[in-house]
Amino acid sequence: MLAYITWDVSPIIAQLGPLTLRWYGLLFAAAFIIGSLLLTHIYKAERVSARWVDVITIYMVLGTVLGARLGHVLFYDPDYYLTREHFFDIFKIWEGGLASHGATIGILLATWLFARNNKFDYLWVLDRIVIVVATGGMCIRLGNLMNSEIIGRQTDVPWAFKFVRYDLIHRQETTIPQELRHPTQIYEALFCLVLFGLLYYLWNRYKEQTPRGLLFGLFVTLLFTFRFLVEFLKENQESFEDRLPLNMGQILSLPLILIGLWVLLRAGKNLNNRFGYAPRDLHEPAATPPPARPITR
Template structure:
């Protein structure tokens, strides 16, 4: 039996002169790196040149960062940013929202598909497999930052986050601390505070993303180019945001205005995405003129061109 885990890991890997290497940044970028290998395998398996992977990865990178940043600004902290608009550009100060990243990815994939003659839903069906990878790694980055913590609990796998100073509470005079709790001093000379065991919601979400990765890849691998158009995307959106809706009940509020709300901002933002996913899923593969979607099947032509060059040389 586990008996609470004290998570006091530094979010910083190393400091090299003026540069600070953080776990979150490393894990965030690792999602794109790992994703390119997986997406290249998927594209090659369907006769699509892997050269498109570099192109869509660039679209995805820009869409994810801009969407996540603007989502945080407008969904969670507009009251502050409207008076200090230049702070919007200071991403290194923190503040990214996954729902905003979702909208940014949807727009980025639409632009990629339109500009390169890919079917939009065909592209989304494949891209959600690698998005699941990125989601798992980003949530592990949140864990390394000791952020997006869960509510207090006495489950044996609970984590104690002494670095999460936003959710420490004062120590009462003569108070007996709950099992697993730690007494900490956020700053030298400050009053003692208590870090109590909490749900490690970052791990819950990371594990669910791994589950989604396995399910989606298995479904794609079974049918590949005959995967019903929209099926993987619709299923991904329904499952991911339904889980997000439920896990929010275990999380602490991320911003002050959420206190007292029947549902928090993350839950309200998840509801329309779940409905979109259900609509897409119900229509998956139902278009008789385009049941599987389409993409440039240019891998064989590209390889033939390379072979011709080698023969001439």
């Protein structure tokens, strides 16, 4: 049995002149690369052209980044950002400050726009994209681990972590013994991995016959139920949360759980549209060239 694990990993991989390569940025990019490859496999298996993956990836990147940033600004620190002197700090994404609930809202809006503009069924898109989002969530939480951020409360479990860098930044008295904490980033990363396995198994079993809304409903319900529960093991991110009966992560999770349950209970029950629809255009025939004109002499 382990007494504890000392975590003193630098968030920086390398310094390349004026550029800083960070683990968080690398894992954030990896989330989209892995997701693109996975979504290509899913689309091809359902006879949907992989060219749509490039299109939806653009929507997803914009929706995720903008939603996550605005979520942090509006949900966690509006008093700072929504002032005249700090308003333009909103655009300094490299300084940190991304909220997963904001990213969720951004993804929902981005996929709605993609579906509307390209004649896909909205829930069909969501049912496939949540498989990808599960892997992305795992990568992001590992990035949080590398940053020694979003840490857990004190604990004496044998797998507790001593977050050396967190304590050095947040403690004024260096003589105070460092605390042992829950590695909640790992809990969430592992849950996302399990959730990915479940969603991929169900999709692989049904593919084109996947009940419309099943995967999305499961994902939202399970992910945010787990998020609600794991927040009891986390330190609050902002001081104002100490005055609330539930922290902000839990408050924002509740409506998403209800939405997930509503979609899940209705999954596949629309007799006119049980499985959703998408352009089945993987093997579209090439355009027929015009007949050659006869040569006259």
